[in-house]
Structure formats: C-alpha cells, structure tokens
Amino acid sequence: MALPVYVLDTFFYASLIFLIVAGLNLIYGILRVVNLAHASLFTFGAYATAWITTSLILPRFGESLIAMLVLPLVLGVILVVIVSLALVTPLLRYSQGRGDAFQLIVTFGLLIIFEDLFKLIWGPYPVSAYTLFFQMGFVDFGGLRYPMYKLYVILFTAALALALWYATYRTSFGLVLRASSMDPHMATALGLNMSRFLVIVVVLASALAGLGGSLYLPVASVQLGVSTEFLVIAFVGMVIGGLGSFIGAVLGSLIVSGLRTLTLIVFPELELVVLYLVAVIVLLWRPEGIGGGRGW
Amino acid sequence: MVEVLLRVENLYKHFGGVRAVDGVSFSLSWGERLFIVGPNGAGKTTLVNLISGYLKPDRGRILFKGEDVTGFGLAERVRRGIARSFQLVTVFDNLTVAENIAVSVASRLGRNRVAYRTLSSYRDVVEEVERVLEIFELEDVAGKYPTELSQGDRKILDVALTFSLKPSLIILDEPTSGVATRDKRSVMERLVKAFDVAGVSSIVVEHDMDIVFKYAKRVMAMHEGRVLADGDPASVKGDEEVKRILLGGVYA
Amino acid sequence: MVEAFRREAGNSLAALAAIIIVLGAAYPILRFIAPGYAIYLTYGVIWSIAALGFNILYGYTGLLSFGHAAFIGIGAYTVGLTIKYLGLKELEVMLLVAMAASAILALIVGPVVLRYGGIFFAIFMLAVGQILWGFYLKFYHVTGGTDGIKIGRVELLGFELGGVGYLTYLTAYHYYVLAVAAVAYITMWYIVNSPLGYSLKAIRDNEVRAIALGINTLQLKLVAFTISAVYTGLAGALLAPLTRLVSPELAYWFVSGKIVFMTILGGASYLVGPIVGAIIYTYLESIAMGYTIYWYLLLGILIIAVMILSPKGLMYLVDSVAARSRLRWGAWSRSS
Numbered sequence: 033m034a035l036p037v038y039v040l041d042t043f044f045y046a047s048l049i050f051l052i053v054a055g056l057n058l059i060y061g062i063l064r065v066v067n068l069a070h071a072s073l074f075t076f077g078a079y080a081t082a083w084i085t086t087s088l089i090l091p092r093f094g095e096s097l098i099a100m101l102v103l104p105l106v107l108g109v110i111l112v113v114i115v116s117l118a119l120v121t122p123l124l125r126y127s128q129g130r131g132d133a134f135q136l137i138v139t140f141g142l143l144i145i146f147e148d149l150f151k152l153i154w155g156p157y158p159v160s161a162y163t164l165f166f167q168m169g170f171v172d173f174g175g176l177r178y179p180m181y182k183l184y185v186i187l188f189t190a191a192l193a194l195a196l197w198y199a200t201y202r203t204s205f206g207l208v209l210r211a212s213s214m215d216p217h218m219a220t221a222l223g224l225n226m227s228r229f230l231v232i233v234v235v236l237a238s239a240l241a242g243l244g245g246s247l248y249l250p251v252a253s254v255q256l257g258v259s260t261e262f263l264v265i266a267f268v269g270m271v272i273g274g275l276g277s278f279i280g281a282v283l284g285s286l287i288v289s290g291l292r293t294l295t296l297i298v299f300p301e302l303e304l305v306v307l308y309l310v311a312v313i314v315l316l317w318r319p320e321g322i323g324g325g326r327g328w
Numbered sequence: 329m330v331e332v333l334l335r336v337e338n339l340y341k342h343f344g345g346v347r348a349v350d351g352v353s354f355s356l357s358w359g360e361r362l363f364i365v366g367p368n369g370a371g372k373t374t375l376v377n378l379i380s381g382y383l384k385p386d387r388g389r390i391l392f393k394g395e396d397v398t399g400f401g402l403a404e405r406v407r408r409g410i411a412r413s414f415q416l417v418t419v420f421d422n423l424t425v426a427e428n429i430a431v432s433v434a435s436r437l438g439r440n441r442v443a444y445r446t447l448s449s450y451r452d453v454v455e456e457v458e459r460v461l462e463i464f465e466l467e468d469v470a471g472k473y474p475t476e477l478s479q480g481d482r483k484i485l486d487v488a489l490t491f492s493l494k495p496s497l498i499i500l501d502e503p504t505s506g507v508a509t510r511d512k513r514s515v516m517e518r519l520v521k522a523f524d525v526a527g528v529s530s531i532v533v534e535h536d537m538d539i540v541f542k543y544a545k546r547v548m549a550m551h552e553g554r555v556l557a558d559g560d561p562a563s564v565k566g567d568e569e570v571k572r573i574l575l576g577g578v579y580a
Numbered sequence: 581m582v583e584a585f586r587r588e589a590g591n592s593l594a595a596l597a598a599i600i601i602v603l604g605a606a607y608p609i610l611r612f613i614a615p616g617y618a619i620y621l622t623y624g625v626i627w628s629i630a631a632l633g634f635n636i637l638y639g640y641t642g643l644l645s646f647g648h649a650a651f652i653g654i655g656a657y658t659v660g661l662t663i664k665y666l667g668l669k670e671l672e673v674m675l676l677v678a679m680a681a682s683a684i685l686a687l688i689v690g691p692v693v694l695r696y697g698g699i700f701f702a703i704f705m706l707a708v709g710q711i712l713w714g715f716y717l718k719f720y721h722v723t724g725g726t727d728g729i730k731i732g733r734v735e736l737l738g739f740e741l742g743g744v745g746y747l748t749y750l751t752a753y754h755y756y757v758l759a760v761a762a763v764a765y766i767t768m769w770y771i772v773n774s775p776l777g778y779s780l781k782a783i784r785d786n787e788v789r790a791i792a793l794g795i796n797t798l799q800l801k802l803v804a805f806t807i808s809a810v811y812t813g814l815a816g817a818l819l820a821p822l823t824r825l826v827s828p829e830l831a832y833w834f835v836s837g838k839i840v841f842m843t844i845l846g847g848a849s850y851l852v853g854p855i856v857g858a859i860i861y862t863y864l865e866s867i868a869m870g871y872t873i874y875w876y877l878l879l880g881i882l883i884i885a886v887m888i889l890s891p892k893g894l895m896y897l898v899d900s901v902a903a904r905s906r907l908r909w910g911a912w913s914r915s916s
Contacts, residue, residue, distance in 0.1 A: 137844065
C-alpha cells in the first residue's frame with residue numbers, strides 16, 4: 033500500500049539480519065567454522081534485554097530515554113559476550129578443522145541447549161518489553177506514520193556498518209582480518225597469536241548478534257523458535273551475499289529482506305520458498321554469492 | 329585399424345611469457361611405450377595435460393586413432409580412450425584394494441547403477457577384478473585398505489584403477505615419485521609388465537634416469553618446451569645436447 | 581577374493597536377521613515386564629527405517645542432510661490427508677502413496693540441491709524441511725494447522741481392527757511394522773552391497789576420482805537421495821497411526837537433527853548402526869522425558885559429548901571390543 037513504509041521496513045529487517053550475517057560471515061570467513069547456534073545469541077540478546085529492561089531499568093530510571101536506549105543495549109551485549117565466551121567459543125575452537133558434518137552437528141546440539149536454557153530461565157511463553165518502542169513515538173511524513181524506533185535502528189545499524197567497514201578496510205586489524213579470511217595461515221605467518229585472534233573474532237561476531245537481538249526486542253516478543261526463524265533467513269542471506277565477506281553480509285541482508293517484504297505482501301505462505309529459490313538461482317549463477325569470493 | 333595411435337603435430341602452449349610447450353611433434357604407435365624426460369620446467373607435465381585434455385593448445389593438432397581430438401574436452405577424450413593418472417595418489421581410502429578396482433570395473437561395464445544385486449554376484453566383474461589384481465601383483469593386499477599399503481602399492485593401485493577402464497592410452501605423470509628409492513624399480517617393473525600383458529600404449533613422464541634407461545625402449549628428452557631427442561635410450565643418451573643439458577648437470 | 585566380499589556382507593546380513601528376531605521376541609517380553617515401554621520398541625523400529633534411509637545418503641554417499649524431517653512430514657501427512665479427504669483405510673495403500681510422494685519430492689529437489697555438498701547441502705535441506713513445515717502450519721484449512729489431523733485405526737492387511745482391544749491393536753501394529761522393517765532392512769542390505777552401493781562409497785571418498793572413472797555422480801547421488809527419501813517417507817507414514825495425530829511438529833527441523841543423531845549414535849559407517857542408534861535413542865528420549873521437560877538440554881549435551889568422545893558410534897565400540905577380545909565374529913568391514 034504505502035511504498036515508503038515497505039522500503040523502510042525492509043531496511044529495518046535488513047539491519048537485524050545484517051547483524052547476524054556479519055557475525056556468521058566473520059566466523060565462517062576467518063575461522064572456517066559453521067555455527068548453527070549463532071542466531072541463538074541473537075535470541076539471547078533479546079531475552080537478556082527484555083529482562084534487563086523490565087527488572088533493572090524501568091524500576092530504577094523510570095522512563096528516562098537515555099537510560100532506555102543505552103543501558104539495555106550495553107548490558108545485553110555484555111551478557112551475550114560472557115555467554116559466548118563461556119559456551120560458544122570453546123566449542124567453535126574445538127570444531128576448527130574437524131569438518132562440516134562435525135561442526136553442523138555439534139552446533140546443532142548447542143542450539144537446542146540454548147533453546148532449553150531459554151525455556152529454563154524465561155519460560156516457554158513470549159517475553160516482551162515494548163516500552164522503548166512506544167516511548168519514541170511516531171514520525172509523520174507525507175501523510176504516513178512511521179515508528180521513530182525503527183528509524184533509529186536503521187540509522188544505528190548503518191552507522192555501525194560504516195564503522196565496521198572502516199575497521200575492516202582502514203585499520204591494521206581489519207587488514208589482518210581480511211588476510212586471514214583469504215588464507216587462514218596468514219594470521220600465524222604474520223606472527224599473530226591465533227587463539228587470541230579467534231577469541232576476538234568470535235566475541236565481535238557474538239556482540240553483533242546480541243546487539244541485533246537487543247534492537248529487535250522492542251518491536252516484537254521473543255520466544256522459542258525465534259532462533260530458527262532468523263537462522264534460516266540469515267543463512268539464505270549469507271548464501272546470496274556470499275560466504276565470509278563483509279560486502280556479502282550487507283548485500284545479502286538487503287536482498288533477503290527486500291525479497292521477504294515483497295513476498296509477504298503478495299503471497300505470505302511462500303516466504304521461504306521464494307528466498308530458497310533465489311538462493312538457488314544465485315548459487316547457480318555465481319557460486320560464491322553476489323559479493324563473495326574475495327574474503328572478508 | 330590405424331597404425332598410429334597418437335599423433336601430436338606442432339603443439340604450442342604459452343603461459344604469459346613462458347613457452348611451456350614450444351612446437352612439439354611426435355607419434356605413438358599402438359602398444360608402444362614412450363618415456364618423457366627432462367628437467368623441471370621442461371614442459372613435460374604441460375604436454376601431458378594437453379594430450380589428456382586438461383589444457384587446450386594455443387596452436388597445433390592432436391590426432392587420436394585418426395580423429396582430431398584437439399577441440400575435445402576431458403570427458404570426451406576419456407570416452408575415446410585417453411586416460412591419465414596423477415602424481416598425487418587418489419584412490420578410495422575406505423574401500424579395500426579389491427573393492428577399489430571393482431568400482432572401476434563395474435563402471436566400465438556400465439553396472440554401477442544396479443542396486444538390486446550384490447556386486448559379488450557379477451561373475452564378470454569378479455573375474456576381471458581378479459585378473460587386474462594378478463596383473464599388478466596386488467593379490468596379497470587385495471583385502472587391505474589403501475592406507476595400510478606401502479607407497480609403491482598405493483601408486484600401483486591408482487594406476488590399476490585407471491587401467492581397469494581399458495583405455496587405449498594411459499598417461500602416467502611421475503609414477504615413482506614419492507616412492508622409496510629401493511622400491512622404485514619394482515613399481516616400474518610391475519607397471520611395465522602390466523602394460524605389456526594388456527597391450528596398452530603408454531606415455532610415462534619420469535625423472536629418475538636410471539629407471540628410464542632400464543625400462544624404456546623409446547625416450548623423448550625435452551627442454552624448455554622443445555624436444556631435444558627422440559629415440560632408443562642409447563642414441564638419446566649419446567646425443568650431445570642431451571648430454572650437456574640433462575646428464576651433465578644435476579637431474580632433479 | 582570373492583570370499584572377502586561375501587564374508588563381510590554375510591556378517592551384516594546375519595546381524596540384521598538377529599536384530600529382527602530380537603525386536604520380535606522382545607516385544608511380548610517387554611509387554612510382560614514393563615508394559616508402558618513396549619510401544620517405544622515400535623517407535624524405535626519406525627525411526628530405524630528413517631535413520632537407515634538417512635544413512636544411505638550420509639554414511640554411504642557422504643551427504644549430510646539437515647532436512648529429512650521433510651520426508652517424515654510427507655509420509656505422515658499423506659496418511660492424514662488420505663484418511664481425512666479420501667476416506668482411505670488400508671495402510672498398505674497409504675504407505676505406497678507416501679513413498680511415491682517422497683520420491684517425487686526427492687526428484688524435484690534433488691537435481692538442484694545435489695550439485696552442492698557439505699554445508700550448502702545440509703542447510704538447503706534444512707530450508708526445504710522448513711518450507712514444508714511452514715506449509716503444514718499455514719495451510720490450516722487443509723492440514724488443520726497446529727491442531728493437526730487425528731488418525732483413528734487403520735486396516736492392516738485388510739483386517740479391520742476396530743473391535744479389538746487397544747493393546748491387541750498395538751501388538752498387531754508392532755509386528756506389522758516389524759515385517760515392513762524387515763523388508764526395508766534386507767533391501768538396504770542389497771543396496772549397500774550392490775554396485776550402486778560401492779559406487780556411492782567411492783563418491784563419498786573421492787568424488788573427483790569417481791568422475792574420472794566414468795561414474796555419473798550426479799545421477800547416482802540422485803538415486804541415493806530418492807532411496808533415502810522413500811525410506812524416511814515410509815517411516816513418517818508408519819508413525820501416524822501410532823502417534824494418532826499428524827501435526828507440523830513432525831516436520832520441524834529438530835526432528836531432522838534427531839535422525840542425524842540417532843545415526844551417529846549407532847555408527848554411520850555400519851549397516852546396522854542406524855538401527856541400533858534409533859532404538860536406543862527412542863528409549864533414551866522416552867525415559868528422559870518422563871523425568872524432565874528439559875530434554876533438549878540433555879540431548880544437546882549428549883550430542884556434543886558423543887561427537888567429541890565417540891563420533892564413530894556404538895557399533896564402533898562393539899567392533900573394537902570384539903576385535904580386542906579376539907572374538908572372531910568375522911570381519912566387520914568399515915563400510916558394511
């Protein structure tokens with residue numbers, strides 16, 4: 033109906049997917065490890081943020097916008113990183129070099145552990161904290177209303193993507209990242225401490241995913257099954273955009289979100305089918321994905 | 329039946345500024361065995377790649393069984409009877425030696441889509457596997473897995489797999505490389521014997537000069553993409569240029 | 581040398597026969613000493629058919645699919661839909677239709693998906709499974725959505741069993757399933773020891789070399805994929821009358837993961853591995869679910885533990901013990 037709204041929604045969704053795919057690409061591109069449980073960190077970020085918002089922030093700071101914007105995000109990400117260091121990193125480290133099948137199966141195990149942990153801690157019912165969303169109100173333009181919060185997320189993520197781009201292409205750390213993604217031995221050859229490097233990459237990827245979840249929470253409720261929903265879409269985005277590439281993460285997220293929005297308007301039941309078909313077409317045309325083949 | 333199996337006419341292949349193959353011509357008769365020697369970078373592997381179809385020549389023709397196969401791709405050439413094995417041994421590690429060969433034989437006999445009969449119930453397959461094992465002297469290790477074999481036996485198994493396809497021409501790229509020096513002779517011995525028994529024509533790229541001069545009836549020496557000498561071992565050995573370039577120095 | 585071929589094949593055949601007998605004899609015994617657990621034997625047998633189908637693709641061809649729940653769903657919904665809309669009662673017909681439907685899906689999806697291996701293949705299959713799951717969920721006018729389709733009693737071999745007691749029906753169903761399984765097991769034995777079976781193992785070990793030997797690998801992979809689909813679809817169809825409810829959960833990708841785990845638990849490089857794994861897993865799950873609602877937490881830990889400590893599965897442990905104690909059971913081939 034209203035084109036600008038659909039376009040903005042696409043960018044909003046793309047922002048969330050980007051935060052997941054960027055991490056997936058980092059881990060796969062540099063560590064050559066596939067992690068099915070990555071989206072679980074997204075979900076954990078959402079759950080953690082909900083809990084932090086309702087139990088810590090609201091009681092203490094009332095409805096202070098600054099507090100609502102900054103604290104849940106920061107604390108949420110910190111929690112995600114802790115969990116990642118405790119559970120995810122050791123497993124990924126062990127999985128390096130053990131083959132696709134091993135990684136897929138082991139990270140599947142991790143994913144279902146997470147699902148039950150969510151159930152254990154927060155119960156099987158949806159958890160939500162819409163406060164921030166409503167607090168930020170709506171923006172009117174050209175006869176349309178659009179949630180300010182979503183605009184904020186889009187801009188925030190765009191800024192973050194820019195920062196990531198800068199870090200990747202203009203800093204020495206980024207150089208190491210890119211070199212390692214093209215040749216994993218490069219890092220060691222450059223005299224880098226491999227395990228510390230690995231940890232940094234996983235932490236960065238996890239933080240991004242957790243951030244995504246944290247940003248997602250105010251517009252929706254989080255429950256069991258969110259991990260799968262985002263996992264499948266993120267993977268399709270990764271395939272379309274290209275494994276292990278920064279540009280790929282951006283392009284893939286945008287394309288996947290655009291397709292999804294289109295399909296949801298026209299024929300909602302076929303959402304996954306269309307995404308899957310496009311992924312297949314892209315693979316047939318360019319096996320490394322649209323942006324891929326060039327490393328991070 | 330055409331007398332000449334393979335005729336290579338004026339082959340050229342350049343990579344950028346490098347003249348890998350620089351005007352090579354020769355023919356090979358049915359049942360003949362040709363050894364190609366030369367230092368590293370002489371163009372031996374490139375020549376072999378051109379003949380087997382992994383590369384297309386910039387100029388020149390390749391005639392196989394009277395047919396111009398220059399434009400044909402890999403699969404086409406395999407279908408016409410040109411087979412090749414590689415320096416790196418590629419066999420099926422989780423199948424026994426006998427099973428390895430059985431897969432190749434079954435493929436040649438067009439049986440590998442059959443799912444309702446056991447492989448061992450096919451008399452013709454079993455008999456042929458036994459024959460191949462015998463020809464290559466692999467009977468003793470028939471029940472072993474490739475990882476349990478000596479490097480020499482592994483190489484021979486690799487060649488046996490290619491051999492089971494019953495190609496008219498087998499191309500071997502340094503079959504004794506990676507094999508312990510003391511075993512090199514027996515490996516080459518077994519391969520040569522197998523080819524003679526089956527009457528298969530072969531082109532063997534080989535570095536070890538002792539082996540070459542012991543087993544070759546025809547040798548072609550290459551250097552910088554060109555043929556220096558082509559003939560029986562004695563005359564090639566006696567050739568002035570060959571002596572200077574290949575035998576005077578260190579052969580890698 | 582033929583004996584070398586025959587000996588190993590013969591051993592796995594003997595093992596299959598032994599398993600079938602045990603599964604038949606154990607049922608009445610269980611019924612007697614622990615009646616509540618008898619039904620899980622039947623479930624175990626059904627899942628063993630699914631796992632066997634999964635493994636022709638994974639253990640023998642080297643392709644890991646994270647979407648086999650798709651075929652379970654097809655099998656189960658075939659039963660549900662033919663009962664609901666066609667008033668069908670004969671299980672045999674439903675089984676045949678389920679197998680055909682699975683084959684059709686395999687032939688549609690296969691040529692595309694089989695061009696890729698490794699992660700791509702696994703995730704693509706996951707996506708296929710989720711697509712079907714989504715259909716079962718969203719087309720609720722047809723499928724009943726989350727409520728699913730209720731299944732009453734079905735006719736076994738033409739016998740209408742509406743009048744008999746529930747336990748008797750279950751017993752009859754167990755032996756019916758066992759008979760189907762026996763046929764499935766023996767067929768798989770033939771497939772695995774056939775030229776196709778060996779060619780698949782070759783493809784698994786070194787696809788490039790197989791192609792160089794003139795093997796049409798895409799075609800053979802498609803054959804394996806279709807066989808795999810048919811087996812798993814059959815299992816899905818056999819499940820429906822036992823669960824008495826066909827719902828989208830059967831097609832959720834966690835089910836795919838369970839099938840993967842069962843196979844690995846038993847041992848993917850052994851013909852009987854998936855069977856052993858499926859039965860043991862089914863009992864593990866049902867016992868654990870009686871004690872806790874956090875089964876997935878336990879399962880996840882179990883999966884990781886098995887992959888790290890014993891990735892070759894239980895049959896491998898059995899194999900090693902047998903070899904060590906010099907009990908000449910005959911040579912368990914790596915791949916039989």
